[in-house]
Amino acid sequence: MRADRLVSLVLLLRQHGRMSAPALAEELEVSTRTVLRDIEALSAAGVPVYAERGRHGGFALLPGFRTELTGLNHDEALALLTAGSQRGERAFGLSSALASAMRKVVDALPESHRATVGDAAQRLLVEPESDLLSRRTVTEEIPAATMAELRRAVLTGHKLRIHYAATDQEPRRRTVDPIGLVTVRGRGYLLATRSGEDRTYRLSRIEAAEALAEPAERPGRVDLDRIWRDRTARFLADGHITVLVRVDPARREDLLDGSLTVRAEEPVDDGWLRLEVTYQDLRHAVWALWQLGMDAEALAPPSLREALRERAARVAERYGDSTKAGPRPVQERLPAFEVSGD
Template sequence: MRADRLVSLVLLLRQRGRLTAETLARELEVSTRTVLRDIEALSAAGVPVYAERGRHGGFALLPGFRTELTGLNHDEALALLTAGSGRGEQVFGLGSALASAMRKVVDALPENHRATAGDAARRFLVDPETDLLSRRLVTEEIPGTTMLEVRRAVLAGHKLRIHYAAAGRTPEWRTVDPIGLVTVRDRAYLLATRSGEDRTYRLSRVRAAEELPEPAQRPDRVDLDRIWRERSARFLSDSHLTVLLKLNPARREELLDTALAVRAEQPDTDGRLRLEVTFQDARHAEWALWQLGTDAEALAPQSLRTALRDRAAALVARYGNPPG
């Protein structure tokens, strides 16, 4: 870990010039004392780093010093820089590692490509924190120590002990065999098995975690995309409500924001969309369609049509008479 930090320190000085010990400590997420020790270690290893005194002082490298890193072409670096602008690193607790990797990517570029790749990457925005309607996308908070233990167990292939709080239940400890990690819309999940049975755990509900020394019972090769599709299909088929409806195409995105899944979709002869949509339950479906007003019409099940009709009738009765 210290070797990676030393490389990151050199790259920071190369790319940003003179920096104070406080700035370096903040960027590397260590103490200023650690930075000073690292500076001494670099000097002892022959890296030409020197201190400048005074109000605007700090540490800098002699001009022309360059580290030896594998080169990347312009498009390869642009792809990495753009991918690194997403927020998956926040979900899996890899923010510091990503920052270090991006510094290495930039430094590995030929001199004439470095500025243009950085400018090009700034012209791509991946997963901003708000959408066009100014709705803020909230990333679930996962303690760093918990995420570290989970990540270690997944990568090492060891069993994992987690203190898990399932919805509406008291947290309890359980030992699982981790398979992989998945992030969907800023929610992170642990795919695992427990006593041979498939399990999917939402990481924001893991209160604590401990990597165990025993090897996990899992296959050597894994297709996370296939496993996720299979588990998603099973999840949607268990105790959820499927609704057939017609919808004004202009409201499609609003519906997708509230529904669990769209099973089928096709244009109808009257210009509306005919969709088969899955909701959590009848209450969820009634609430979601009510928000869409007359732009949505539930066709089935009949119980949902009846519930929406009764709600509309109650509203008419309330406002059909003068107030008082």
């Protein structure tokens, strides 16, 4: 770990020219004291790093210093591969590895390309924390030690012991055969089997994890995307409600944000869209479509149309006489999309 940090420190100085100890500490996610010790270690090893004092001072390398430091380690290569297909830089505890790997990639570029690549990177933004409506992306925080054990068990193919708190249950220990890790809209899941049965666990509900020495019982090759689709389909078929709805195209994204999944979509003659979407239950569907007001209409099932009609009638009655006022009902809350393991 320290060797990788020393390499990253040298690469940071090569790419930035001069950096203060606090700035280096922030980049490397260590304390300032650790940075100072690392600087001393580099100097002792013959790396020409020197200190510049003053308000704009810091540490720098002698001009022209270069050495081959760009070999990627396992986690860095994994971080690049994962980030290339998904938002892996924020998933599975690989953010530090990705930052280190990208520094090595930049350092391996010819001198003439570094400036243009750096400028290009500043002009591309992928998946910011909030959208144009100021809705922030919620990313679950998983303890680093727990995430490291989960990754280790999944990648090495060993059984995994987890301390898991299912919905409305006390935490219990389970030993599972891990298949893979999935992240969806900032939420992480462990796909596994337990006694031969499929299990899906929310990472945020795993309080502790330990990779065991015993090999896991699982196939050597896996199509994780297909497995996730199959499990999602089974989940959605279990007691959920499918709704046919027409919506103003300007509110399409709002409709999708409130639903679990979209099964079909087509334009209609009046310029609106007709979609087949899934909700957790009737209450969830009423809540979600009520938020869209006159910009959406539930076409089926009849039970949903009746529930919305009754709700609209109650609201109209409440506001029919402006001279009467009473306590307002507590706002209904959208149930969270949960997948519990057992």
